[in-house]
Amino acid sequence: MALIDRIEDLIKAEFNALLDKADDPEKNQRQILTQLEAALTECRSTVVQVICEQKALVRREQTVNKKVEQWQQQAEYALQKDREDLARAALMEKQACQQALQHIEEEATQLQQVHDKLAQDARSLSEKIHQLRQKEAQLARREHTATTQLKARSVASQQSIAAALTRFEHLERKVERVEAEVDSYDLVSKEQAQWQALETLAREEQVDKALAELKQRNQPA
Template structure:
């Protein structure tokens, strides 16, 4: 079973449990990341054991190859001494060692293939984990924002805000009434400053009235003079 098939089974089982309990997305994301981290630790441990097994098998193969070479040398020595029987026995041992090395070679190839797949899946899992962690903050931020908006919507729909604004309007009306009462006490009462201000205003009006009269008088005088001149001209 590959890393991701096993990891998917773990995640699916936990996500189903979460959905059954109606957990929030933040907890779900944290659980997924935790499962990915735990799986990554297990995979790295398995990789270390596989690498150790590869080294052990490689060591056994090298030992058998050395043993095969040694029996080859012994067979040659026996032939040089005209001991065909010993040479034959040495070649048999050489064949056994070579066959054992070949069998372990096939096992080593299987281990290397599995290790290659394991390392590839581990790399993919590390990338997925890094991506999940980078997106975790965004997901949590979006969830918090949505929760805040939901609370605001609930408050607005519940009428709480409208009720509060209604109280504000009541307070404003009460203050308006109090201000009206204060202004009512001041009706008919003039301070010394008000009196002088009134005198100044009256003085300005009188000055403007005198200036207007003078202006109008000047216009009347000019009009009379023009009329008199015209009359004399007609008589002449």
């Protein structure tokens, strides 16, 4: 059968080698998977047809067997009635039916062989499909893992930059705080110097006033 030959070619094909040589392994795998699933569907459909033919053949066999019995009975009845000519004719019909039974048995044997072969091919195709499904899932996991790693590393890189900027901003704020403290010390020192000068001036003024009063008291009358 052409179907069996085509399925044999699919089963014998080295799919791993085909995938390795393909420009786009994922696309090629989907195409191969589609072919396998189509072949499996056709194989199972043909198995159903073969089973229907086997059942029809069994019914034909039963019918022909009944005819064999009937022609045997007719031959015996004709002999009882001394009609050897009718008995001979009945036996010839019986012989034709027996030959038909041989053809039916041969056809049944061929159908059984086809059925067994198709059933075996269906199992092989199912196994191939399962293997490719696993490979498809493996590729999907690898792609997901690679994408996740790429995103993680990209985010990590961005976080490193952000962390560096944060450290620089922190250092800048620290420097600004130190500079502000220095400025505050300078301001305090200037204010203290001004207050001290004013206090000194006030004390000198008081001393001058006290000296003038002393001189005025010590003048002769």
